[in-house]
Amino acid sequence: xxxxxxxxxxxxxxxxxxxxxxxxxxxxxxxxxxxxxxxxxxxxxxxxxxxxxxxxxxxxxxxxxxxxxxxxxxxxxxxxxxxxxxxxxxxxxxxxxxxxxxxxxxxxxxxxxxxxxxxxxxxxxxxxxxxxxxxxxxxxxxxxxxxxxxxxxxxxxxxxxxxxxxxxxxxxxxxxxxxxxxxx
Amino acid sequence: xxxxxxxxxxxxxxxxxxxxxxxxxxxxxxxxxxxxxxxxxxxxxxxxxxxxxxxxxxxxxxxxxxxxxxxxxxxxxxxxxxxxxxxxxxxxxxxxxxxxxxxxxxxxxxxxxxxxxxxxxxxxxxxxxxxxxxxxxxxxxxxxxxxxxxxxxxxxxxxxxxxxxxxxxxxxxxxxxxxxxxxxxxxxxxxxxxxxxxxxxxxxxxxxxxxxxxxxxxxxxxxxxxxxxxxxxxxxxxxxxxxxxxxxxxxxxxxxxxxxxxxxxxxxxxxxxxxxxxxxxxxxxxxxxxxxxxxxxxxxxxxxxxxxxxxxxxxxxxxxxxxxxxxxxxxxxxxxxxxxxxxxxxxxxxxxxxxxxxxxxxxx
Numbered sequence: 001x002x003x004x005x006x007x008x009x010x011x012x013x014x015x016x017x018x019x020x021x022x023x024x025x026x027x028x029x030x031x032x033x034x035x036x037x038x039x040x041x042x043x044x045x046x047x048x049x050x051x052x053x054x055x056x057x058x059x060x061x062x063x064x065x066x067x068x069x070x071x072x073x074x075x076x077x078x079x080x081x082x083x084x085x086x087x088x089x090x091x092x093x094x095x096x097x098x099x100x101x102x103x104x105x106x107x108x109x110x111x112x113x114x115x116x117x118x119x120x121x122x123x124x125x126x127x128x129x130x131x132x133x134x135x136x137x138x139x140x141x142x143x144x145x146x147x148x149x150x151x152x153x154x155x156x157x158x159x160x161x162x163x164x165x166x167x168x169x170x171x172x173x174x175x176x177x178x179x180x181x182x183x184x
Numbered sequence: 185x186x187x188x189x190x191x192x193x194x195x196x197x198x199x200x201x202x203x204x205x206x207x208x209x210x211x212x213x214x215x216x217x218x219x220x221x222x223x224x225x226x227x228x229x230x231x232x233x234x235x236x237x238x239x240x241x242x243x244x245x246x247x248x249x250x251x252x253x254x255x256x257x258x259x260x261x262x263x264x265x266x267x268x269x270x271x272x273x274x275x276x277x278x279x280x281x282x283x284x285x286x287x288x289x290x291x292x293x294x295x296x297x298x299x300x301x302x303x304x305x306x307x308x309x310x311x312x313x314x315x316x317x318x319x320x321x322x323x324x325x326x327x328x329x330x331x332x333x334x335x336x337x338x339x340x341x342x343x344x345x346x347x348x349x350x351x352x353x354x355x356x357x358x359x360x361x362x363x364x365x366x367x368x369x370x371x372x373x374x375x376x377x378x379x380x381x382x383x384x385x386x387x388x389x390x391x392x393x394x395x396x397x398x399x400x401x402x403x404x405x406x407x408x409x410x411x412x413x414x415x416x417x418x419x420x421x422x423x424x425x426x427x428x429x430x431x432x433x434x435x436x437x438x439x440x441x442x443x444x445x446x447x448x449x450x451x452x453x454x455x456x457x458x459x460x461x462x463x464x465x466x467x468x469x470x471x472x473x474x475x476x477x478x479x480x481x482x483x484x485x486x487x488x489x490x491x492x493x494x495x496x497x498x499x500x501x502x503x504x505x506x507x508x509x510x511x512x513x514x515x516x517x518x519x520x521x522x523x524x525x526x527x528x529x530x531x532x533x534x535x536x537x538x539x540x541x542x543x544x545x546x547x548x
Contacts, residue, residue, distance in 0.1 A: 020189075020360070023189055023360060024189050027187060027189050027362045032362075033189070033360075033361065033362060034359060034360070034361050035189070035359065035360035035361070036355065036358065036359045036360075037358055060443060060444075060446035060447035060449075060450055060522070061443050061444045061446065061447030061448075061522045062355070062359055062361075062443065063443075063444060063447070063519055063521055063522065064521075065521035065522050065523035065524070066523070
């Protein structure tokens with residue numbers, strides 16, 4: 001099993017944290033992982049992205065030519081990454097902010113309004129964690145509990161109250177993705 | 185032991201501290217600012233010294249001082265900053281002072297950019313400073329290997345009293361991977377050095393000089409260095425081979441480029457293309473002989489670098505006319521994709537007829 005994912009959005013949306021949470025969770029469950037942030041003269045409000053590879057085998061390249069999954073949090077990232085995903089791959093889209101019309105029909109498009117769901121949770125900043133819940137439900141990569149445990153080791157889980165909120169955000173995201181996939 | 189998920193720059197810092205490094209002098213430059221960031225906090229915890237110097241030139245001279253006093257010491261920078269340190273590196277080599285210098289290469293020449301590149305291969309392996317000298321150059325390709333080679337860098341520096349360069353790039357500095365760190369070494373437990381300058385009270389005076397005005401004296405010193413470099417060349421070469429046993433084409437790549445090449449090789453292997461990888465882990469001493477033997481068996485090599493062709497010259501020296509050496513590179517900080525390299529491999533492989541029966545017979 002090897003899964004190559006790209007996370008992309010505005011700087012400040014917690015895009016790098018999503019990738020880090022995935023890499024950390026997978027490592028804690030004994031997987032091989034690489035986490036590669038795009039690194040440039042970045043500015044707040046500009047675009048940010050990172051590539052995470054999770055595998056049972058040794059990971060050759062941390063660079064993904066054609067990722068299996070792209071998680072898109074804003075419109076500029078949709079333009080940049082929707083064409084890169086491999087045929088038959090998955091595109092998880094923050095449908096609160098992002099157009100969901102695509103120029104190709106060979107992707108598994110999963111729109112989840114994560115910004116709205118985060119707002120309903122009472123914490124706009126948790127949109128990234130809501131999306132990670134959706135990511136887990138859609139990819140089936142590890143279980144939600146693994147992510148809930150790993151959260152405690154990140155900045156998202158330093159305070160008990162924040163940890164609780166983020167664990168709830170994972171559940172909300174997972175449920176929303178299952179609805180989008182018609183599994184509920 | 186538990187694994188920690190850390191970015192390369194932090195791995196380098198942590199490994200250095202665990203290897204007994206208690207002195208760090210540097211000056212900030214992207215894409216390796218996370219090294220001084222980490223060291224500024226971490227050295228405080230172990231009673232070490234961190235100085236953000238006023239310049240790269242100052243920092244390498246501080247390295248020289250700490251090394252003369254017997255400490256394990258490190259400085260890090262990225263391409264333009266390493267250029268500024270070259271005079272000091274030449275002095276370290278001439279004075280036979282151990283030190284670890286890490287270069288997280290970025291695109292160049294000049295100010296270039298802050299993206300990963302491998303354009304400093306010549307500078308690292310040929311010596312960007314003046315005079316007859318060599319730096320040991322280690323090229324890690326993963327965060328774990330960066331950790332392991334940092335330990336080895338300090339050991340080699342002390343063993344040979346020579347500067348050792350760790351040659352990474354912007355990607356190695358930023359990438360996170362799980363790392364298992366060895367147990368920390370207590371600097372007090374390291375073998376005592378009998379040549380250091382610690383004050384001459386109660387013992388004969390010692391001097392460490394690189395100014396040797398009498399040509400005969402300097403010649404003798406140069407020959408002493410040469411014998412040391414010969415010993416390093418004989419004993420310290422390190423490399424990795426991957427799927428070379430049945431290969432009809434071998435890709436030669438180091439560091440990040442080797443990672444990308446491995447991804448490309450996995451891809452084309454699935455299509456029946458018999459290709460392997462030779463990855464030098466020591467760039468100086470370069471593993472000429474093992475690569476030469478491989479070249480005599482396979483006859484076809486493809487050097488792949490993130491520059492416009494530097495290590496390929498060492499590959500040609502290794503092959504010595506006994507095989508075909510081709511080159512593919514992307515300079516300027518462009519990170520080539522595994523797909524792109526896979527295309528280059530296939531193009532060359534089929535173009536040279538390596539899928540044909542004649543190639544099979546020759547390989548056998």
